[in-house]
Every structure is written in structure tokens, then in C-alpha cells.
Amino acid sequence: MRAMSRPTIDHRGPEFQEMTYQLLEEMQLIFRTEHPVLIYPSSATGAWEAAITNALSPGDSVLVFNQGFFTEKWAQVAERFGLHVQFKPWESRRGLTADAVMEVLHSDVARSVKAILVVHNETSTGVTSDVEAIGNELRESGHPALLLVDAVSSLGTTDFQHDEWGVDVTVSGSQKGLMLPPGLSFVALSPRALAASESARLPHSYWSWRDHLEFNKRGFFPYTPATNLFFGLNEALSMLREEGLPTVLERHARLAGATRAAVSAWGLEGYALEPSESSNALTAVMMPNGLDADEVRRIVLEQSNMSLGTGLGKLRGRIFRIGHLGDLNTLSLIGTIAGVEMGLASARVPVSLEGVSAAMAFLMNESEAE
Numbered sequence: 001m002r003a004m005s006r007p008t009i010d011h012r013g014p015e016f017q018e019m020t021y022q023l024l025e026e027m028q029l030i031f032r033t034e035h036p037v038l039i040y041p042s043s044a045t046g047a048w049e050a051a052i053t054n055a056l057s058p059g060d061s062v063l064v065f066n067q068g069f070f071t072e073k074w075a076q077v078a079e080r081f082g083l084h085v086q087f088k089p090w091e092s093r094r095g096l097t098a099d100a101v102m103e104v105l106h107s108d109v110a111r112s113v114k115a116i117l118v119v120h121n122e123t124s125t126g127v128t129s130d131v132e133a134i135g136n137e138l139r140e141s142g143h144p145a146l147l148l149v150d151a152v153s154s155l156g157t158t159d160f161q162h163d164e165w166g167v168d169v170t171v172s173g174s175q176k177g178l179m180l181p182p183g184l185s186f187v188a189l190s191p192r193a194l195a196a197s198e199s200a201r202l203p204h205s206y207w208s209w210r211d212h213l214e215f216n217k218r219g220f221f222p223y224t225p226a227t228n229l230f231f232g233l234n235e236a237l238s239m240l241r242e243e244g245l246p247t248v249l250e251r252h253a254r255l256a257g258a259t260r261a262a263v264s265a266w267g268l269e270g271y272a273l274e275p276s277e278s279s280n281a282l283t284a285v286m287m288p289n290g291l292d293a294d295e296v297r298r299i300v301l302e303q304s305n306m307s308l309g310t311g312l313g314k315l316r317g318r319i320f321r322i323g324h325l326g327d328l329n330t331l332s333l334i335g336t337i338a339g340v341e342m343g344l345a346s347a348r349v350p351v352s353l354e355g356v357s358a359a360m361a362f363l364m365n366e367s368e369a370e
């Protein structure tokens with residue numbers, strides 16, 4: 001916040017130009033890519049639209065599995081642009097598997113599927129999918145579909161490798177693992193995605209990759225960028241660099257493990273069925289039947305001035321979500337869990353009040369193991 005509270009500079013001047021070069025280079029390290037990363041002054045939803053309109057043409061088929069709320073929303077963007085969306089059911093408590101994707105693609109002998117849309121970390125369910133396996137199997141199969149991945153809540157919280165995993169377009173945003181206020185979005189592109197954009201015919205103007213690439217080469221943007229958020233991004237990236245990305249990811253895994261320990265000690269169920277697929281960014285907690293998760297959220301907000309995530313879409317009232325991403329350490333997490341535990345007790349949810357000590361025990365064992 002302090003980094004951002006300084007006078008806005010000329011976005012056509014030399015100081016800005018130098019900052020652009022540095023930011024774009026450092027964003028490549030975060031996405032683990034050697035190819036271009038673009039920055040938009042928009043929410044991540046805008047970057048979804050950028051991915052679709054730059055890479056695809058009217059009537060193209062795209063494959064989407066219903067991993068949860070954000071997948072539905074992204075599919076809706078594709079649909080609104082007149083794409084033919086093959087929307088497949090999926091058990092949203094499990095991560096999407098490469099097998100499921102490949103089963104559809106193997107039967108697609110006409111190669112009509114032009115792109116697959118996958119959400120790496122479904123923030124609405126707290127379930128992470130194995131994008132590495134999906135990317136590898138897609139490449140091995142020789143099917144030409146582009147792999148479009150939403151890494152909005154996984155970037156900076158969960159291992160993600162744009163190049164190594166064969167992802168064509170990765171979409172992300174500023175307000176999750178990058179610890180910034182909302183307002184910036186990102187796309188990382190592959191050479192295949194860039195080639196596809198040369199012949200793609202969906203209309204786009206504000207989102208044009210070509211315009212951005214053209215201006216970025218010279219350290220500038222095709223229109224006024226969100227300059228002060230860039231100051232913040234600069235600082236966020238230097239915080240990540242100081243801690244070291246691998247350490248940042250380990251910290252998220254440890255805090256997520258401690259949260260899961262608390263959830264089981266309460267006697268509640270996490271939404272993710274497999275602990276190995278449970279998100280590093282947040283934990284979704286199921287309410288016992290008949291009890292309202294939003295009532296717990298209301299009490300926690302009133303009692304501890306702490307906001308828990310609501311259940312989105314079909315999960316409203318059935319789950320609440322504990323966020324543990326970004327600039328968070330063990331003490332803040334223990335405080336968070338204490339706040340949830342008090343709220344559960346006040347809401348008369350039948351739980352055993354042992355979550356805080358279970359989380360502490362988890363963290364102490366983890367540090368001994370190191």
C-alpha cells in the first residue's frame with residue numbers, strides 16, 4: 001500500500017519504460033515462462049475474455065468440465081462469444097483428471113475441439129487439478145487443442161509452470177497470490193497461442209495481444225495502464241523474490257495443511273475429497289446438514305471483524321471458505337483459526353473446540369521435520 005501511494009508518473013516516460021521492462025521480465029519468472037506475459041488494467045474476468053477472443057474464432061468448439069463456479073463463469077464468457085461449449089459434468093469435490101480430458105479428445109477424431117478451459121485452483125471449491133498431467137497428456141496425444149488455464153488463485157500459492165506443462169494461455173489476476181488490490185490481470189502466452197492469434201477471428205480491441213506486444217517491446221502500453229498498481233506489483237514481486245518462490249509455495253502448503261488439521265479436529269469435513277487435491281490457497285469447509293454457513297460467516301464478521309469466503313453458486317450456505325493465501329504467516333493463521341472456532345461455537349455448530357491446538361501441533365511437527 002505504501003509503494004502505491006506516490007505520485008503517478010508519465011506512462012510514456014523513461015522511468016515508466018524501465019519499470020515495464022523489469023515487471024514483464026519478473027512476471028515471466030512467476031509464470032515460469034520465457035514467452036510474453038501481458039498486463040491488463042482489469043479484473044481477471046477481463047483476461048478470460050482476452051484469452052478467448054485472441055485465440056479463437058466464431059463457432060469454435062471448446063471443452064470445459066464443470067469444476068465449479070469459476071469454470072462455469074469462464075464457460076459463459078465463451079458462450080457469449082458464440083463459441084460451441086462442450087460443458088461436461090464433473091465431481092467438483094475432485095480435481096479434474098487428464099484421463100477425463102483425454103477420453104473426450106480421443107473420441108474427437110475430427111479434431112473439432114479447438115481449446116480446453118481448465119481452472120487450476122477452483123477457488124469456489126478449494127480443489128486443485130493436475131494441470132501438469134493434463135498438459136503432458138495433451139501434448140503426447142498430438143491433439144492440436146489449445147490448453148487455456150485459469151491460474152488466478154494458484155499463481156504465487158501453488159506450483160505452476162506455464163512452459164514446462166505445455167500451457168498455451170494462462171490467465172491470472174493481482175488480488176490473490178500476488179497480494180495486491182484488485183485491478184490488474186495477466187495472460188502468459190505460448191508460441192502456439194501467439195500463432196493461433198494470427199488467424200483467430202473473434203473480434204477484440206481493448207484486449208488485443210498484438211497491440212500489447214507491439215507497445216511492450218518499447219516498454220509501453222497501448223493505453224493508459226494502472227500505473228500505481230504497477231508500483232504495488234513491483235513491491236509484491238520484490239517481496240516474493242526476497243522470500244524465494246519455492247519457499248513461498250512451501251509456506252502456503254504448510255498453512256493449508258494446518259488448516260485441514262483444524263477442520264478435522266473440529267469434526268467437520270473439507271469440501272475437497274482428496275487432501276492431495278486440497279488447495280494451498282484456501283480451505284472450503286462443509287457445514288453439517290441443515291446448518292447455514294453464512295450464519296457462521298455473519299457471526300465471525302461481527303465477533304472478530306474477519307471475513308470468511310461465502311459459498312458461491314450452488315454451494316451458498318453449504319460451505320464457508322477460509323483463505324490462507326498471500327502475505328500470511330503462522331501467527332495470522334492461528335488467529336484466523338481461533339476466530340473461526342469461536343464463531344462455530346457461538347453459532348452452536350456441533351464441533352469439538354480443538355482446531356487451534358491441532359493446527360499448532362501440525363505446525364510444530366512440520367518445523368521439527370525440517
Ligand SMILES: *Cc1c(COP(=O)(O)O)cnc(C)c1O
Nearest residue numbers: 043044045070121123152153173
Ligand atoms: C477470483 C477468481 C476469478 C475472478 O477474478 P476477478 O478478478 O474477480 O475477475 C477467476 N478465477 C478464479 C479461479 C478466481 O479465484
